[in-house]
Amino acid sequence: MTKGRGRQATGLAGAIRSRDAVRMASPRSGSGRRREAVDWPEADDVMLVVAIGRWEEAALAEAYRRHGGGVYALARRLLGDERAEEITQDVFVRLWELPQRFDPGRGSLRAFLLAQTHGRAVDRLRQDTARANRQARESRLQLRPGYDLEAEVWDLTIAERVKVAMSELDAKERTAIELAYFGGLTYREVASALEEPEGTVKSRIRAGLRRLQSALLAWNEEEAP
Amino acid sequence: MIHEQLQQLVAAYALDALDPAEASLVEAHLTTCPRCRAELDAHRQVAAMLGDAGGPARPEIWERITGRLAEAPPPLRLPIPQRRSGTVRWLTTAVAAAAAAAIAFLGWDVSHLAGQVDRPVGAPAAGIVQAARAAARAPGARRIELRSATGALTAEVVVAPGGQAYLLASTLPALPSDRTYQLWGLSRDRPVSLGLLGTRAAPSAFRVDLQVTRLMVTAEPAGGVPAPTGPVLVQGALAPTG
Numbered sequence: 429m430t431k432g433r434g435r436q437a438t439g440l441a442g443a444i445r446s447r448d449a450v451r452m453a454s455p456r457s458g459s460g461r462r463r464e465a466v467d468w469p470e471a472d473d474v475m476l477v478v479a480i481g482r483w484e485e486a487a488l489a490e491a492y493r494r495h496g497g498g499v500y501a502l503a504r505r506l507l508g509d510e511r512a513e514e515i516t517q518d519v520f521v522r523l524w525e526l527p528q529r530f531d532p533g534r535g536s537l538r539a540f541l542l543a544q545t546h547g548r549a550v551d552r553l554r555q556d557t558a559r560a561n562r563q564a565r566e567s568r569l570q571l572r573p574g575y576d577l578e579a580e581v582w583d584l585t586i587a588e589r590v591k592v593a594m595s596e597l598d599a600k601e602r603t604a605i606e607l608a609y610f611g612g613l614t615y616r617e618v619a620s621a622l623e624e625p626e627g628t629v630k631s632r633i634r635a636g637l638r639r640l641q642s643a644l645l646a647w648n649e650e651e652a653p
Numbered sequence: 654m655i656h657e658q659l660q661q662l663v664a665a666y667a668l669d670a671l672d673p674a675e676a677s678l679v680e681a682h683l684t685t686c687p688r689c690r691a692e693l694d695a696h697r698q699v700a701a702m703l704g705d706a707g708g709p710a711r712p713e714i715w716e717r718i719t720g721r722l723a724e725a726p727p728p729l730r731l732p733i734p735q736r737r738s739g740t741v742r743w744l745t746t747a748v749a750a751a752a753a754a755a756i757a758f759l760g761w762d763v764s765h766l767a768g769q770v771d772r773p774v775g776a777p778a779a780g781i782v783q784a785a786r787a788a789a790r791a792p793g794a795r796r797i798e799l800r801s802a803t804g805a806l807t808a809e810v811v812v813a814p815g816g817q818a819y820l821l822a823s824t825l826p827a828l829p830s831d832r833t834y835q836l837w838g839l840s841r842d843r844p845v846s847l848g849l850l851g852t853r854a855a856p857s858a859f860r861v862d863l864q865v866t867r868l869m870v871t872a873e874p875a876g877g878v879p880a881p882t883g884p885v886l887v888q889g890a891l892a893p894t895g
Contacts, residue, residue, distance in 0.1 A: 474890075479802030481885050485722065487802065492718065496710030505706065513714055520718045528839060531866055533892040534694045539701035543667075546704060550669040590702055608670035609703060615665045616672065634664035640699045 473537035480527040488524050495538050496520065499545045506549040506612055515552070519544050546609070553612040593643035601636030604629050656686065663689050667696030684841065781856045785811050785819035799823075799868055799887035806887050808854060810868060818847075818861050825854040825886065828872055835873045837881055838865035838891075849877045865891055 468476065468490040479487035499519050503512035519541055523530070530540050594602055607618045619629040659682040665671050666679045683690050788794055793814035800807050808823035825834060834850035838861050847859045847868070854870065861868070867890050871883040 475800075475802065475804075478800065478888060481888065482802045483884070484802055485719070488718075488722075489715065492715050493710050496714065497708035498705050500711060500714065501706035501708040502704040505704070513717070516714050517718050517721060521721050524718075524722055528842065528867065532890050533866070534690070535698050536701075538705070539698045542701040542704050543697045546700065547669050586702065586705070587707075594703070605668070605703075608665065608668045609700060613670065614672050615670045618670070630661055630665055633668065633670065634661060637664045637667065637696050637699055640703070641695050644699055644702050645695065 474532045477523075477527045477530050477532070477537060480524060488520065491523065491537065492520055495541050498538060499541050502542055502545050503549050505610060506546070507552060511552060512549075515545060515548050518548060550612045589644060593640050596643065597636050597639055598632075600624075601632045601639070604632045605636045605640075608633060656682070656689075659686075660689055660692065663692050664696050667693055667700055781819060781858055782821070784858065785821055785856065788813040788817060788819060795892065797868065797889045797891060799870060799889040801887050808870060808887050810889070812861060812891065816860050816862055818859050820850065820854065820857045820859070822856075823854040823887075825870065828852040831875050832872050833875050833877060834886075835871055835877050835881070837869045837871065838862075839867035839869065840864040844869065844881050846877065846879065861891065867891060 468479075468486050471479070471487070471490070473491070473494070476487045476491045480491065496516060500512055500516045503515035503519075506512075507515065522544065523541070530537060534540075597605070603622065604615070604618050607613050607621060608615060611618075613621065615629050615633055616626050618624075618633075619626040622629065659679055662671060662675055662679050663683075666676060671679065679689075683693060789796060789811045791813055795812045797810045797812065798807055799810060806824050808825060809821040810818060811821060812818040820836065828834065830852060833852060834854045836847040836850055836857075836859060837844040838847050839845075840862065841864055845865070847861065847865075848857065850857055850870065867888060869881070869885045869888040871881045871885055873881070873883055
């Protein structure tokens with residue numbers, strides 16, 4: 429959102445795409461830890477996680493390089509800069525400690541990390557009960573018109589597709605999903621904010637997600653290499 | 654709550670939009686309902702796309718992450734099997750271990766002789782290999798390659814639909830006689846011993862139940878251990894059937 433980030437995005441994001449080595453040098457790389465000649469930028473995500481299970485720090489660095497930006501951006505959207513950093517650290521330290529929690533049979537590493545991020549961010553939000561965060565919370569309740577495309581969008585095709593898929597939803601489904609996912613509200617809280625029955629909101633979330641699924645995942649399968 | 658009601662909650666759960674009580678109900682249901690798990694996975698994939706604003710990974714955060722990583726690889730921090738069913742598990746582990754040890758012992762000849770094509774292979778071990786090949790051809794059989802991080806070490810596993818499984822060729826090096834390879838199944842995030850493979854990870858037969866999501870091999874003291882102590886040498890995910 430800020431110019432600073434934008435500038436940074438150009439350099440690093442470009443490197444992430446091209447997979448040129450913008451190596452995240454680890455302070456301890458080259459220490460006593462056993463190192464093997466592995467070209468981590470070429471390894472797929474599942475191989476990275478397997479290597480993380482063997483305490484290969486370089487594999488964690490590569491996973492961070494690929495997904496750290498997305499994790500941070502999601503945490504920041506829910507919590508703001510400062511706490512987004514903490515969440516980002518927590519998510520990757522946890523991946524280091526419990527890599528077996530990632531099951532490649534159940535989705536991509538990125539989806540797994542973003543789900544972890546979201547869960548942690550929402551937990552944090554819900555701890556902020558009475559504080560001045562109430563205000564922030566109310567501002568979150570004021571819906572954004574559609575998607576903040578100006579924000580750091582690393583892949584315009586996907587972002588565009590997401591935007592289109594969201595815009596095709598019934599407005600009430602979209603509202604319920606946005607309040608729950610980006611506002612960190614439970615569906616009951618969404619229902620009370622919108623003065624709608626809880627059951628209705630619950631069904632809208634599900635119906636909306638299913639519609640998004642057929643729009644996004646079907647497209648994903650077609651376009652994926 | 655019945656399946657239909659819980660299934661209604663899975664979407665909200667995927668968005669972390671349940672209160673803790675409902676979330677626990679859904680979590681309990683998910684452990685026994687593959688259909689709801691699949692629905693959850695699909696919703697999570699969609700949620701990830703909604704929430705994925707991308708952007709660069711910031712090096713200064715990485716520095717703080719490395720500062721928090723354990724200095725030396727700690728022992729494998731997998732949770733220890735629950736005490737409640739300890740006796741039963743110990744017993745079944747012991748029986749399975751004894752059976753696997755016997756099989757591994759018989760199988761030793763096969764791996765030992767595998768390189769010598771001219772010599773006939775011992776009948777019992779050949780039985781395992783034949784049974785494994787037959788199992789691999791059956792509809793619904795899964796072949797899984799367990800791999801090390803670099804791919805230098807591999808082990809081939811065949812799992813028949815009923816859960817009968819076989820370890821076939823592996824490139825695991827021979828261990829000293831006071832060590833043994835041990836096979837583990839990750840079952841609800843807990844490692845459960847599936848048997849000892851001996852010093853050479855010879856062709857062996859074992860069983861996996863439906864809860865097992867990942868197979869792993871560690872090197873342990875001879876006689877095996879109730880919970881893994883060594884690093885995971887090779888591993889592979891076991892995709893759910895159906």
